[in-house]
Amino acid sequence: MSTALEIRLASRPEGWPTHENFEIAEVEVPEPGEGRLLVRNLVMSVDPAMRGRMNEGKSYVPPFELGAPLSGGAVGEVVTGAGDFQPGDLVVHHLGWREYAVVDPAQALRVDPEVAPINAYLSVLGMPGMTAYVGLVDIAEQREGDVVFVSGAAGAVGSLVGQLAKLRGAAKVIGSAGSPEKVRHLTEELGFDAAFNYKDGPVREQLAAAAPEGIDVYFDNVGGEHLEAAIGAMNDFGRVAECGMISQYNNTEPTPGPRNMFMLVTKRLKLQGFIVIDHAHRRDRFVAEVGQWIREGRISYRETVVEGLRNAPEAFLGLLRGENTGKMLVTIGERS
Numbered sequence: 001m002s003t004a005l006e007i008r009l010a011s012r013p014e015g016w017p018t019h020e021n022f023e024i025a026e027v028e029v030p031e032p033g034e035g036r037l038l039v040r041n042l043v044m045s046v047d048p049a050m051r052g053r054m055n056e057g058k059s060y061v062p063p064f065e066l067g068a069p070l071s072g073g074a075v076g077e078v079v080t081g082a083g084d085f086q087p088g089d090l091v092v093h094h095l096g097w098r099e100y101a102v103v104d105p106a107q108a109l110r111v112d113p114e115v116a117p118i119n120a121y122l123s124v125l126g127m128p129g130m131t132a133y134v135g136l137v138d139i140a141e142q143r144e145g146d147v148v149f150v151s152g153a154a155g156a157v158g159s160l161v162g163q164l165a166k167l168r169g170a171a172k173v174i175g176s177a178g179s180p181e182k183v184r185h186l187t188e189e190l191g192f193d194a195a196f197n198y199k200d201g202p203v204r205e206q207l208a209a210a211a212p213e214g215i216d217v218y219f220d221n222v223g224g225e226h227l228e229a230a231i232g233a234m235n236d237f238g239r240v241a242e243c244g245m246i247s248q249y250n251n252t253e254p255t256p257g258p259r260n261m262f263m264l265v266t267k268r269l270k271l272q273g274f275i276v277i278d279h280a281h282r283r284d285r286f287v288a289e290v291g292q293w294i295r296e297g298r299i300s301y302r303e304t305v306v307e308g309l310r311n312a313p314e315a316f317l318g319l320l321r322g323e324n325t326g327k328m329l330v331t332i333g334e335r336s
Contacts, residue, residue, distance in 0.1 A: 004029050005309050006069040006098035013054055016250045017320070021054065022313040023067075030102050037091070037103040038080035041332045044096030044309075045073040045122040046316040048246050060275050070097040073127055075111060075118045077335055085110070090335075092121045099309060099332060116294065123327035124294065124301040125287065128156035131276040132219075133286045135241040136161050136168075139274045140217045142239075144169030147211055149230055151175075152221030153195065154182035156301075156327035157243060161219045162192050163299050164290070170217075174210045176203065176226065178322045185325060190300055204229040214238075222247050228258035234267055242273035250320065302326030 003026050010023035032038040050072055053064045064070050074096030078089040083105035085091065091108040095101035111121045123129065135157075136142050148165040152158045153175025162173045175186045175195040186195040196206040203225050207215075216238050218230035223245025230240065248255045264271060293299045304324035306315035312330045319328045 002029055003027065004099035007309065007312050008069050009054060009064045009066055011066070012056055013250075017051065017054060017317060019313055019317070024310055025069075029100050032080045032082070032102045035082050035105070036080075037078055037082050037085055037105055037108060039076035039091060039093065039095075039101045039103050039108070040079050040336075041074045041076040041096060041099055041101060042090075042335060043075050043119055043122065044312065044330050044332060045126070046312065046319050046328050046330060047072060047127070048244055048319065050316065051250065051320060060277075069095075072096040073122050074101070074332075075121055076101065076332075088336075090118060092126065097309075097312060115291070119303055119305075119327075119329055120294075120301070122329060123156050123303060124160060124299065125291065127276060128327060129160055129290055130279070130283060130286050131243060132157045132160040132164060133290060134276055134279045134282055135219055135243050135274060136164050136217075138279065138282065139272050140219060140239045140241040142168055142170065142217050145171045146216040147172045147174070147213060147235075148217040148219065149174045149176075149207065149211065149215045149233070150219045150221070151198075151226040151230075152244075152246060153177050153186055153192065154325050155221060156324075158219065158221050159186070159190055159301065159326055160290075160299070162186065163190055165217070166191055167293060167298060172211065172213075174207070174215070176206075176222070182325060185302070198226070202229075204232055207233050217241070219243060220245070224248060224255065228260055231258055231260050231263050231269070234263070234269055236267050238267065238269050240269065240271040242271060246320070304328050306330045308332075 008023040013021045075092050078085050090111050093103045093108045148170045150158045150161045154177040165173045172193045175192045176198045183195045186192040194210040207229050214235040215233045218240045221244045224247040302325050309332045315330050
């Protein structure tokens with residue numbers, strides 16, 4: 001094949017992204033050059049954090065460039081080797097949204113399909129899994145006997161947070177999600193003690209009913225009303241891990257903060273934001289602990305898979321609309 005597809009950022013969205021913000025381009029298959037890998041991508045990830053990179057402005061990572069392909073986690077097959085990598089090796093890297101990628105070997109990590117399916121290296125054993133682990137263990141300092149509340153609990157991160165909390169001895173784990181089907185998934189398949197549909201009524205009231213004893217840990221993927229409700233339900237010395245605030249990603253005007261922030265003082269709460277890339281030193285411990293639980297069948301995970309690179313923009317928009325259960329992935333090709 002001499003040509004390949006890539007998905008570019010055509011324009012910066014104002015509010016909710018649309019298909020017009022993306023461009024599907026056909027390009028020449030790149031030449032890797034000396035010391036670089038040519039990788040044919042097989043599957044890629046779409047993640048909520050990609051929405052922030054579509055905006056112009058300073059953040060913890062540079063914004064996507066207009067007219068250039070987007071980027072994100074992907075697993076692919078090495079076509080042209082370099083360094084310690086040979087043709088046929090499978091690697092995870094950060095140049096998704098394209099069929100072929102030129103990758104610095106230092107930015108690639110070999111994956112073993114005998115240990116876990118390759119999709120798992122973008123979900124439960126990848127960045128979402130590491131995010132769940134670091135946020136719960138290091139940031140929220142979850143302890144045995146804690147009551148833990150997780151928002152966005154049916155997503156790739158939240159679904160693992162709840163299971164990890166139970167495995168680590170939580171007294172109760174509560175999740176919120178956006179549909180009856182997702183609520184049933186949390187309680188019937190993932191072992192959450194309680195779950196509610198945040199669309200059924202005020203989060204504050206539903207959380208109080210699910211945790212009349214209060215909560216000790218809140219893992220926040222949503223922000224907004226959820227964060228205010230969690231602060232209100234917190235027991236003294238509670239801990240909040242701020243992972244994301246997807247309810248606000250598409251707002252065009254600043255959103256008022258929770259109205260009960262003074263409770264951080266009166267209850268002596270800890271609220272800390274975190275970015276998983278700051279915690280790379282925890283990867284070996286994460287893989288050892290979570291990998292063992294996966295092999296023992298004590299952790300379950302789901303994927304929502306969209307086929308074809310051309311459909312990646314729709315997969316991303318569907319993610320923002322909450323149409324996924326577990327990790328949202330896009331298949332690009334098959335292994336040779």
